[in-house]
Amino acid sequence: xxxxxxxxxxxxxxxxxxxxxxxxxxxxxxxxxxxxxxxxxxxxxxxxxxxxxxxxxxxxxxxxxxxxxxxxxxxxxxxxxxxxxxxxxxxxxxxxxxxxxxxxxxxxxxxxxxxxxxxxxxxxxxxxxxxxxxxxxxxxxxxxxxxxxxxxxxxxxxxxxxxxxxxxxxxxxxxxxxxxxxxxxxxxxxxxxxxxxxxxxxxxxxxxxxxxxxxxxxxxxxxxxxxxxxxxxxxxxxxxxxxxxxxxxxxxxxxxxxxxxxxxxxxxxxxxxxxxxxxxxxxxxxxxxxxxxxxxxxxxxxxxxxxxxxxxxxxxxxxxxxxxxxxxxxxxxxxxxxxxxxxxxxxxxxxxxxxxxxxxxxxxxxxxxxxxxxxxxxxxx
Amino acid sequence: xxxxxxxxxxxxxxxxxxxxxxxxxxxxxxxxxxxxxxxxxxxxxxxxxxxxxxxxxxxxxxxxxxxxxxxxxxxxxxxxxxxxxxxxxxxxxxxxxxxxxxxxxxxxxxxxxxxxxxxxxxxxxxxxxxxxxxxxxxxxxxxxxxxxxxxxxxxxxxxxxxxxxxxxxxxxxxxxxxxxxxxxxxxxxxxxxxxxxxxxxxxxxxxxxxxxxxxxxxxxxxxxxxxxxxxxxxxxxxxxxxxxxxxxxxxxxxxxxxxxxxxxxxxxxxxxxxxxxxxxxxxxxxxxxxxxxxxxxxxxxxxxxxxxxxxxxxxxxxxxxxxxxxxxxxxxxxxxxxxxxxxxxxxxxxxxxxxxxxxxxxxxxxxxxxxxxxxxxx
Numbered sequence: 068x069x070x071x072x073x074x075x076x077x078x079x080x081x082x083x084x085x086x087x088x089x090x091x092x093x094x095x096x097x098x099x100x101x102x103x104x105x106x107x108x109x110x111x112x113x114x115x116x117x118x119x120x121x122x123x124x125x126x127x128x129x130x131x132x133x134x135x136x137x138x139x140x141x142x143x144x145x146x147x148x149x150x151x152x153x154x155x156x157x158x159x160x161x162x163x164x165x166x167x168x169x170x171x172x173x174x175x176x177x178x179x180x181x182x183x184x185x186x187x188x189x190x191x192x193x194x195x196x197x198x199x200x201x202x203x204x205x206x207x208x209x210x211x212x213x214x215x216x217x218x219x220x221x222x223x224x225x226x227x228x229x230x231x232x233x234x235x236x237x238x239x240x241x242x243x244x245x246x247x248x249x250x251x252x253x254x255x256x257x258x259x260x261x262x263x264x265x266x267x268x269x270x271x272x273x274x275x276x277x278x279x280x281x282x283x284x285x286x287x288x289x290x291x292x293x294x295x296x297x298x299x300x301x302x303x304x305x306x307x308x309x310x311x312x313x314x315x316x317x318x319x320x321x322x323x324x325x326x327x328x329x330x331x332x333x334x335x336x337x338x339x340x341x342x343x344x345x346x347x348x349x350x351x352x353x354x355x356x357x358x359x360x361x362x363x364x365x366x367x368x369x370x371x372x373x374x375x376x377x378x379x380x381x382x383x384x385x386x387x388x389x390x391x392x393x394x395x396x397x398x399x400x401x402x403x404x405x406x407x408x409x410x411x412x413x414x415x416x417x418x419x420x421x422x423x424x425x426x427x428x429x430x431x432x433x434x435x436x437x438x439x440x441x442x443x444x445x446x447x448x
Numbered sequence: 449x450x451x452x453x454x455x456x457x458x459x460x461x462x463x464x465x466x467x468x469x470x471x472x473x474x475x476x477x478x479x480x481x482x483x484x485x486x487x488x489x490x491x492x493x494x495x496x497x498x499x500x501x502x503x504x505x506x507x508x509x510x511x512x513x514x515x516x517x518x519x520x521x522x523x524x525x526x527x528x529x530x531x532x533x534x535x536x537x538x539x540x541x542x543x544x545x546x547x548x549x550x551x552x553x554x555x556x557x558x559x560x561x562x563x564x565x566x567x568x569x570x571x572x573x574x575x576x577x578x579x580x581x582x583x584x585x586x587x588x589x590x591x592x593x594x595x596x597x598x599x600x601x602x603x604x605x606x607x608x609x610x611x612x613x614x615x616x617x618x619x620x621x622x623x624x625x626x627x628x629x630x631x632x633x634x635x636x637x638x639x640x641x642x643x644x645x646x647x648x649x650x651x652x653x654x655x656x657x658x659x660x661x662x663x664x665x666x667x668x669x670x671x672x673x674x675x676x677x678x679x680x681x682x683x684x685x686x687x688x689x690x691x692x693x694x695x696x697x698x699x700x701x702x703x704x705x706x707x708x709x710x711x712x713x714x715x716x717x718x719x720x721x722x723x724x725x726x727x728x729x730x731x732x733x734x735x736x737x738x739x740x741x742x743x744x745x746x747x748x749x750x751x752x753x754x755x756x757x758x759x760x761x762x763x764x765x766x767x768x769x770x771x772x773x774x775x776x777x778x779x780x781x782x783x784x785x786x787x788x789x790x791x792x793x794x795x796x797x798x799x800x801x802x803x804x805x806x807x808x809x810x811x812x813x814x815x816x817x818x819x820x821x822x823x824x825x826x
Contacts, residue, residue: 383802
C-alpha cells in the first residue's frame with residue numbers, strides 16, 4: 068500500500084499557461100542560439116565565458132536542487148525516518164533542477180557537439196575540475212531518475228518491476244548521497260582554479276570547496292521548507308511545518324558554522340576591509356551576509372521559529388543568501404581583467420526564466436498526476 | 449674512472465673537474481640521452497687514445513669552422529682540440545704546404561679504418577673537379593682517398609650536406625654534396641649555414657662514446673637535431689596561431705614580436721632545433737627569428753638559397769586560417785535597461801510570491817489554532 072498519492076486537480080490552470088508562455092519564449096530564443104551562435108542571444112565574451120546560464124542554471128540551480136541530497140542524507144544516513152514523506156517531492160525537484168542544469172551546460176557550450184567526448188576515457192583531461200563536475204552531475208542526474216523511478220512504476224502499476232528495483236535501490240541512494248558531496252564541493256574547486264580573478268572577499272582558496280558544500284546543504288534544507296510551504300499555500304496541501312521545525316537545529320548549526328569559517332577566513336587573510344569600500348563587490352558582500360544573518364536571528368528566536376510563515380521567510384532568505392554567495396563568487400566578484408564586463412542580456416535572462424518555468428510546470432505535472440505527495444492523514448482532511 | 453683520473457683529465461684540458469663534468473652532461477642532454485651517458489662521455493674523453501679527425505674543406509666559406517671556434521661552452525675550443533686529435537684542418541693546422549699534407553697522409557696511414565672524416569663545402573664535379581684544388585689535386589680525389597679508410601664520415605654545413613650556396617642555380621661548378629660523391633659510403637649530414645656547433649659536437653661525442661652515430665632520419669640527419677620543424681618550437685608560434693603577423697620590418701606588429709611568417713619566415717618548412725638550443729651561448733632569443741629576422745631555411749634542401757628570402761613558406765603542419773579573431777576583442781556590454789528591468793521583475797516576483805505565501809501561511813495557521821481551540825473547548 069502506497070503512502071503517496073497524486074493530488075489531482077486541473078493541470079492547465081491560468082498560472083500553468085503563463086509559465087507555458089515563458090517556456091515557449093525560452094525555446095524560441097534557444098532556436099536562435101543554436102542557429103546563430105552564442106553571440107546572437109548572450110552577452111558572453113572572452114573574459115566572461117560563463118554567464119548567467121552557467122551561474123544560475125548550474126551553480127545556483129543545482130544548489131537549489133540539493134533537496135533530494137540532504138533529505139537522503141537525513142532519512143537514510145542519519146536514519147530519521149519521520150522525514151520520509153518529504154523525500155519524493157524533494158527528489159522530483161532535484162531531478163528537474165539537475166537535468167535542466169545539465170541542459171543549461173549544453174546550451175552554454177560553444178562547441179556542444181564535442182560534449183560526448185567527456186564520456187570518452189581516451190579524451191578525458193584528468194587534471195580538470197570541470198571533468199569531475201561534468202561527469203558527476205550527469206551521473207547524478209541519472210541516479211536521481213532511478214531514485215524517482217518507483218513513482219513512475221507505481222503510477223503504471225508495474226509492481227513486479229518496482230519490487231525488483233526497490234531491492235537494489237539502496238545502492239543508488241548511496242551513490243546519490245556520494246555524488247553531490249563530490250561535485251558540489253568541486254564547484255568551489257572551480258573557483259580555486261580561477262585564482263586572482265576572484266575578488267579577495269570570495270577567493271578563500273582551499274576553503275572554497277567546504278563553503279560550497281555547506282551552502283549546498285543549506286540551500287537543500289531550505290528548498291524543502293520552501294517547496295513544502297508553497298505546496299501548502301498554492302496546492303492546498305496540509306502544512307508540513309511540524310516536520311520543517313525539526314530541520315531548524317541543523318540549519319542554524321550550518322549557518323553558524325558557515326559564518327564562523329567564512330569570517331574567520333576573511334579576517335585571517337585580512338580581506339574583510341573590502342566589504343566596506345562602498346563598491347559593488349563590497350555592497351553585494353554585505354547583502355549576502357545580511358541574508359545569512361537575518362534567518363539566524365529568526366530561527367534562533369523561539370517566538371518566531373514555531374510559525375510556518377517565519378520559517379518560510381528564513382528559508383527564502385537563506386536560499387537567496389546561498390544564491391547570492393554563488394553569484395558573487397562566480398560573477399560579481401569575478402574580474403578577468405583587460406576591461407571585460409558582463410551583464411546578462413534580456414534574452415539570456417528570458418532563457419533562464421523559461422527554464423525555471425519548465426521546472427515548475429514539470430513539478431506541477433508530476434505532483435498532480437503521479438503519486439509524489441504524501442497521502443493526507445484523516446485528521447488533516 | 450675514479451676522482452683522481454677525472455682530475456687529471458680536467459687538468460689536461462685546462463678546466464676544473466666540475467666544468468668538465470657539466471660539459472659532458474650538457475652534451476648528453478642536447479642529444480636527448482640520460483645523465484649516465486654524460487659519465488660515459490667523460491670516460492671516453494678521458495681515455496688516452498683520442499680518435500683522429502681529418503677535416504677536408506671543399507667549396508666553402510669557412511663559416512662552419514668559424515662557428516665551431518666561437519662555441520664557448522666552457523673553453524670549448526680546448527675541448528674540441530683535446531678530446532679528438534685533429535690531425536688535419538686547413539684553417540687550424542700549424543704546419544702548411546707539404547708539411548701539412550704529409551701530416552694528413554701520416555695520420556691516415558696510422559689510423560686507417562679508425563679515423564673520422566669531416567668534410568665542409570660542396571664538391572665541384574664539372575671538368576674533372578678542377579674548380580677546387582688542394583695540393584695540386586682536385587678536392588674530389590682527396591675526399592675519395594680519405595673516405596676509403598674512414599670509420600665515419602660527417603658532412604658539416606649545408607654545402608657538404610646538400611649543395612648549399614655553391615649549388616644554387618646556375619651551379620657553374622656542378623657543386624655536389626658529399627653523399628652524392630661517396631655513394632657507396634654512409635655519410636652523416638649536419639646541414640645549416642652554419643650549423644649549430646653543438647649539433648656537430650654532440651654527434652662527434654656520440655661517435656667517440658658509443659662507437660656509433662646517433663639515430664638518423666631519411667636524409668641522414670641526426671634526429672635529435674633535425675627531427676622537428678622550427679615552427680613547432682618557435683617562441684613566436686602562439687602569434688602564428690592567433691593570426692598576429694608582422695607585415696613589414698619595423699611595423700607595429702614587428703616591434704611587438706609578432707610572427708614573421710608573412711615576412712617570409714621558412715620556419716614552417718625547415719627542420720632544425722634552432723629555437724631550442726639557439727646560438728652564441730648568450731641566452732634567450734639569440735637566433736634569427738628571436739632577433740626579428742625571418743628564418744631563411746638554411747638547413748633545408750630546396751629552401752635555403754633556393755626560395756626568395758621573403759617568399760611565403762609552404763607550411764608543413766597546420767596552415768594559417770584565412771580569418772582570425774580580431775586583435776582587439778569585444779570586452780562586452782554592460783547592463784542594459786531591458787535586462788535590468790527584467791532582473792528587477794524576477795526579484796519582485798520572488799519577493800512578492802514569498803510575501804503572499806507568508807501571508808496565507810499565517811492565515812492557515814491562525815485557522816488551525818482556532819480549530820484546535822474550538823476542539824479543545826467544546
